[in-house]
Amino acid sequence: MNDTAADLRFVPLDAGDPATLDAWLRLTLDSAEDVPLSAAPPCAADLTGSVRFAPPGTALAGELALLGGQAVGALRLVFPDGAPVAVVDQLLTAPKERRQGIGTALFRRARALAAEHGRTRLVFDVVQALPGGPARDEGPAAFATALGASPAGSHEGVHQWLDLGAHDPLADGAPAVPAGYRLQxxxxxTPDAFAIAVSELERSLGESPPETWGEGPGAIATSHVRRFERMRVGRGRRAYHVGAVHEETGRLAGFTSASKTTGNPEHLLQGMTVVAAAHRGHGLGLVLKLANLAHVREYEPRVRLIETANADSNRPMIALNEAMGFVPQERFVSWEAPVAPAV
Structure with missing residues (x-):
């Protein structure tokens, strides 16, 4: 490690420390790379909220790397409950300070923090170019390899974008709702009436039968969707949903979700779309997505770019997205490294 990295000082990223939080925010915003259709521009409100509100079932640990009192790097780890891993959510070196060993120092610090939390592996995604697709930086993979990381052999996926200026999937109108269902x-x-159903559909990806779902006010208040909503609201995000209700039973047969940050009026994130196993084969997935796009447009008329991601194993959803006009832009591959490096 060179002298620059040796002189680094790490300070916790604390929501109650405005000076450190502001320095981290400026570093993150200034370091955002303008890679077309790779990520939406960072949103200050969303970033600030993310420090205060962790995703359900996780804990966060973040640190800012200082050199001579200036922020030159940042690190953030996510610790999923009951798992032996630490997920690297951010490992960032200021553009003007790169190639001085700061990234290596941050990675070593990540290993130390993971060990302090009893984790045995670091995991993170590396973005790679698709065959025939836009070029992507090969530096992160080379950096990870040099530090003893390797592809995990699982959790590969595709990042897709839809440019509504180039293709409007609602140009010919929305498809008819299948007989026996109504949209909500x-x-x-989420309304109380659907809170348990949404939580269980998302948790099981539609495979668990309704008979196994918990009920009652207590279950609703502590459900996954309620915990997720607290995070979403805390980050200043707005969300839009459409569900399919099975008219005979009154149960939710499926739903789709999309969300927005406050700072990116043209960008939309297409989130979970899931249909219960007993209700598949009716084209509900496409109906839900297009109905929700119409929903979003009523309240967010400036939306132009929609991003989504799916695991390679979810070929039906990837194909559905392509039918809507989504274009694959890049692949994300899960990498891992032992917390204790080989000697």
Whole structure:
């Protein structure tokens, strides 16, 4: 490690420390790379909220790397409950300070923090170019390899974008709702009547039968969707949902979700779309997505770019997205490294 890295000082990223939080925010915003259709521009409100509100079932640990009192790097780890891994959410060196060993120092610090939390492996995604697709930086993979990381052999996926200026999937109108179902819209907060169903559909990806779902006010208040909503609201995000209700039983047969940050009026994130196993084969997935796009447009008329990602194993959803006009832009591959490096 060179002298620059040896002189680094790490300070916790604390929501109660405005000076450190502001320095981290400026570093993150200034370091955002303009790679077309790789990521939406960072949103200050969303970033600030993310320090205060961790995703359900996780804990966060972040640190800012200082050199001579200036922020030159940042690190953030996510610790999923009950798992032996630490997920590297951010490992960032200021552009003007790169190639001085700061990234290596941050990676070593990540290993130390993971060990302090009893984790045995670091895991993270590396973006790679698709055959025939836009070029992507090969530096992160080379950096990870040099530090003893390697592809995990699982959790590969595709990042897709839809440019509504180039293709409008609603140009010919929305498809008809299949007989026996009706659509139900809602916004950021899920109605109590659907809170358990949404939580269980998402948790099981539609495979668990309704008979196994918990019920009652207590279950609703502590459900996954309620915990996720607290994070979403805390980060200043708005969400739009459409669900398919099976008219005979009154149960939710499936739903789709999309969300927005406050700072990116043209960008939309297409989130979970899931249909219960007993209700597949009716084209509900496409109906839900297109109905929700119409829903979003009523309230967010400036939306132009929609991003989504799916695991390679979810070929039906990838194909559905392509039918809507989504274009694959890059691949993400899960990498891992032992917390204790080989000697």
């Amino acid at each position: 819209r809602w916004g950021t907060i």
